[in-house]
Amino acid sequence: MRQRVLVLYLATSALDAQVVGWSSYDGTGRTDPTAGDGDTPPYESGVAALRDGWRLFQASQLLPPAPGHEYDTSFLKHEFFFEKLEP
Template structure:
């Protein structure tokens, strides 16, 4: 048996792991991951905590950067990004 890394990227509504998932992407190292992005109606997990409870390991959390003065209400990228991984046998 060999192992392969799976990566899960969750974009949360706030900087806390128990906030709702608003976007996501999944990769499994084969180049054929389906779906790769949040192209279904339901996220793979409701929160980041739910991913942890299912065995995903958090390896990078969103950097907390305060909004630039005067830009508090402008639209931009999804900033509450969390990276998870797990190893699976193939």
């Protein structure tokens, strides 16, 4: 079995929120491990990925910004890791 990993960055912490960024990694060897498909997200939401058979195995912690840093630009906070195991 080989692992495929999908990282979705959502607009909010809810799994049904809109995808705003993504990365995919293919360990099966069938495609380039980091091949992407341009400007179109692979799914509209995290729930859509679950419905397609991806298994959620990690979600980022919800950490409040430090006082005075509420409007700083930083990393995308709502990060969800999914996997599929394939022969």
